[in-house]
Amino acid sequence: MAILKVSRMGHPVLRQQAKALTPGQLRQPATQQLLDDMVETMVDYEGVGLAAPQVYQSLRLIVLGYPDADPRNPDDIPLTLCINPEWVSLSDEKELGWEGCLSIPDLRGQVPRSREVVVRALDRRGKPFTLKAGGFMARILQHEIDHLDGVLFPDRMENLGTLSFLEEYYRYWQKSED
Numbered sequence: 615m616a617i618l619k620v621s622r623m624g625h626p627v628l629r630q631q632a633k634a635l636t637p638g639q640l641r642q643p644a645t646q647q648l649l650d651d652m653v654e655t656m657v658d659y660e661g662v663g664l665a666a667p668q669v670y671q672s673l674r675l676i677v678l679g680y681p682d683a684d685p686r687n688p689d690d691i692p693l694t695l696c697i698n699p700e701w702v703s704l705s706d707e708k709e710l711g712w713e714g715c716l717s718i719p720d721l722r723g724q725v726p727r728s729r730e731v732v733v734r735a736l737d738r739r740g741k742p743f744t745l746k747a748g749g750f751m752a753r754i755l756q757h758e759i760d761h762l763d764g765v766l767f768p769d770r771m772e773n774l775g776t777l778s779f780l781e782e783y784y785r786y787w788q789k790s791e792d
């Protein structure tokens with residue numbers, strides 16, 4: 615396994631429409647290795663989600679959540695791998711919440727997202743599955759699937775007034791929400 619380099623905002627790979635994987639591509643050892651490396655990279659960077667374009671691969675793969683033993687799992691989000699994911703909203707309402715991105719280091723911003731979603735995807739063996747998620751997990755899924763369409767979280771912000779550096783976020787924003 616390997617920790618991969620993470621692409622940063624401004625690199626064209628983050629703005630491309632990523633390609634779906636065929637069953638044959640998914641079975642290839644290189645793709646299976648990429649999935650393992652994405653998980654290891656996400657954990658090492660202390661992220662809660664990672665999309666393949668963030669490791670310079672324009673492919674429709676995302677990983678999210680925490681490995682079982684991770685004590686930083688307040689939201690109980692299981693480690694989840696989605697290949698060729700698609701989502702639909704289960705609620706008309708959108709909810710504002712803070713997001714960051716490993717490709718946009720040290721920034722946070724409030725982004726409106728659907729409260730509840732259903733995701734359809736393939737698992738790493740190519741078997742289709744459906745996943746219903748709400749709250750923070752629904753937010754992560756929407757954020758990561760956006761990466762596959764070249765969309766970054768600031769694109770989704772309705773008010774750039776909350777866009778903050780991490781230090782200022784902790785100082786001025788996080789406290790007011792506790």
Ligand code: ZN
Nearest residue numbers: 714715716717
């Ligand atoms: Zn991101």
